[in-house]
Every structure is written in structure tokens, then in C-alpha cells.
Amino acid sequence: MPIGRQASRIWPSGGAHLWSPGASSEAHTHDRGHLVYAARGVLSVHSERGTSVVPATRVAWIPAGFGHHHRAHGHTDMRIVFLTASLARLVPAHPAVFAASGLAREVLLALTGTREYDRAATARLHRVLVEELREAPEQPLQLPEPRDDRLRAVARVLYENPADTTPLAELGRRSGASARTLSRLFRDELGMTFYEWRTQLRVHHALVLLAEGHDTTRVAHACGWANPSGFITAFTAIIGTTPGRHRQLTRPV
Template sequence: MSRNGHAGPAAEPRNQGPVMAATAIFVGHFTMPRGTTFTAHWHPVHQLAWSAKGLLRVSSDRGSWLLPPSLALWIPAGLPHTTEAAGDTLMRSAYVDPARCPQIDWTEPTVVSVGPLLQALIGHLARTDLAPEARLRAEAVLLDVLHPVPVTSVSVTEPVDPRARAVARALAADPADGRSLSAWGTEVGASSRTLARLFVTETGLAFGQWREQLRMQAAMPFLAEGLTTEAVARRVGYASASSFVAAFRRVVGVTPRQYFPVFRVGR
């Protein structure tokens, strides 16, 4: 087993953490083909989950985050979470001794931006030949450049009732389907009022809000692939790029360009 508590990309992680020894930060590397999942686990140290390549999905009872290389997620020590490769992914996680970073007191999962400096520092600290003084300096700089970004978790809960669940699964298969609740009710054998009530009571969101969350979740892999706003908007059910961008910012908290810096705007 590796020092970060993972037995390997295809195995369930153990509830252990790295042997920090004299260092504050240990960097682990994981090659994760699409669909590779580390099931629910936790670490006694903080984790900065980052994908150097591909898309990483991290989920907990606090939310779900899809992370391109421009973003990482600070996961507080002791928080159970799952990690999944949403594409062919190279995960580089920095594991941080809580006793060595008193300046960071985040108790909730926190998204941080990953620019060239932070990327270089993670790579630098993955080295095993650093002198102790050089490592300590690099660790201090890494902790100093962690800057939160106002990204909201995007997750959808599937209803339990079979009628509402049928609607939810159909929309997950085709987020662009714009049928009204009345039309869906005719298909699944329930009134629009019943479906509306079921979505609120079983997902915590009104149907329109739930569908918007689902569409944003569905849009992210397309954005990561570099599809244009127009193409993504059509695939997830928006009539124009501008309406999609407005919805993305409303739900996620930032624009697609801010979330995916290499995102293309043209046709």
C-alpha cells in the first residue's frame, strides 16, 4: 500500500493517511482510467485533491465537485468522501499534516484555483531528493498560495418514488428534453402537481431547479472536452449560449470560462 492510504487505483482506499515523518506535505500519484473509483474513505490528514490531467469527481455528504486541472478540492481531515475519474485522469494529491498548517482552518470542502505556481509546487514536492530546508520552504509557499474560488457544489439527488424517478432518469439520459411536468405526468401516470410535490420532498429542489442542476452537471464533461458554448448549450437544453452561460454562473457561481480556463468560446 502507498503512503497515502490508497492500496491502488482499482482498490478501495483504507482509512489511513501518509506517514508524514518530518514533512508537512506528501504528494501521491494515481493513474486513474475513466470510471476508476475510490469508494467511501477518509484520511486523518487534509487532502488537496487535484487532477494534473483529466477530470476528477469528488463526492461527500457536503456535495459533489467535478474538478478540471484548473481547480483542486481541499478535503478536511476525517471527512468521508469518494473519488472518481470522470475521464482518463492523473490524480496528484497533496496530503497535509493538520498540525503543520494552522493557518488553514477550513472545516468544509473548499475549491481552490490551481495556477502554474501551485502546479509546479505540487510537482516539486513529489520529489524525494529535496533537502529538508528546501522542502520546508516549498511547503510554506504551497500553503500560502491556496486561494478559494466561489464555486458551488453541483449535485442532484434521484427521487425515490418510481414515477418521479422515471422522469429523473429520462432527463439524465437526455438533459435537453424540455417537456413540462404535465407532459411527463402523462407519460409516468401522475399529475403535474404530484410530480412537483415529489421532486420537492424527495430532492429538496423544485423541478425546475433540479433540472437546471442536472443540466449543469451534464454540461461539465462537454466543457472539459473543449466544446463551444453553443454546442454545449444545445446538448443540455438551452436555446442560446448566453442563456446557458447565465444559468451556469447562477448555479455554479462562476462562468464556464472561469471554471475551464482553456474553454473555447467560438464556434
């Protein structure tokens, strides 16, 4: 059973769940693909492909059969919309994160709100939602999980302390690999450089800290930026909005 869930409304095509800060679900699968949206707060969605962080400006997609679990950061209003097999074929066959347009957000909220729609209207809203997501590029908010033991050793250091600034060469000495080998592994296995991966990790951590109510300056330092301006630039480049604006979107009503 989920730990820390406060209230739920569930129906065949979706659901709405209120979560306390730090609440989580057990690992599970669904026989239908579904979209996950945080109307308030921030969710992290963990699957075999890695960790997706889902603030109010993003929508996560979990295909049918993918094992996953959720965790809430801050008071979180989680919405779920299941897709039919015919609509699921129009979106990726792997877990993904999409930018949520204004229309997509309104449709998600409508489909998971208290108003009841007939079957035809619900089907139309589902089609609109999928078309909006097809127009939205996948977002770099899924942090891939390293598989190579040497990469895992490096990742553990940064999971424990995202602000760690140890050079890759030194991290390599600790994990038994050269900086060149680690750089190649990051590119080949994770599809990004070490510094890109570390920035993604830091922004993930920043999303969590912002959801917990910490201010921009404290979050910047906790995530490894020497000054808030550098943090704001990196955060905005990935999330598409400033940390301050993001806090307004995710703050409980």
C-alpha cells in the same frame, strides 16, 4: 482497489495517479485532510456533502475523516497533497473547491512531481499553497446532494437527463409537492434556487462531456442549452474560462 488506475506514485505527503476514462475508487477516508488536483482531465469527487467537479482550474479540499470516492472523466492525471493538522486548521472544516491560481498549480505540480525536496523546502511549499488557497474564494463547483425525498425525485430526473426542461411545477406534480414547496426546499436545504442548482448540474455534466472529447455545440445541446452562446456564457460564469479554453487545459499531453 481502484478500478482503471494505470500508474501510481505514492509518498507520505501525497501521490500522483494516472487514471483511464471512467476509472473510479472505492469509498474511503483518510486520517489527514488532503487536496485533490487534476493536472490533466477532470475528476469528480463524491462525498456526503455532494459532488465536486475538479477540472485543471480548480483544487478540491477533503478534510480528514470525510468519506469520499473519485471518478475520472477522460484520461486524468490526479495529484494529491496531504496537509499537516496545523495547516488543515487554516482551511475550511468541510469539503470545498477553490480556484487554482497559477502559483498554486505550480506548487501542486512541484510537490507531486519527480523532484525530491528536503523537509524544510517541502514545508515552505505547503505553506505557500495554503496561503494561495486562503486568498482564493470557494467556488460553486460542489453540487449539493438533496436529502428530502421530494427533492431527490426531482434530482433523479435531471441526473438522468440534464437537458430536461420540464418546468418545476410539473416536476412537483410528479414528486407530490407544489412548485412553491420545492422552491422553498431548494433554498432551505441546498442554499440555491432550482434554476441555479439545475445550471450547476448541467455545467458539471458539460465538464464530463468536454473531458470525453465532445465539441462545444454537442455539449451545449446535451446539457439543455438551445444554442452554444448561452452555454458558453453560463459555463464561463461558473468555471472562469470558455469551454474551448477548458478543453485545451484538460486535454492529455
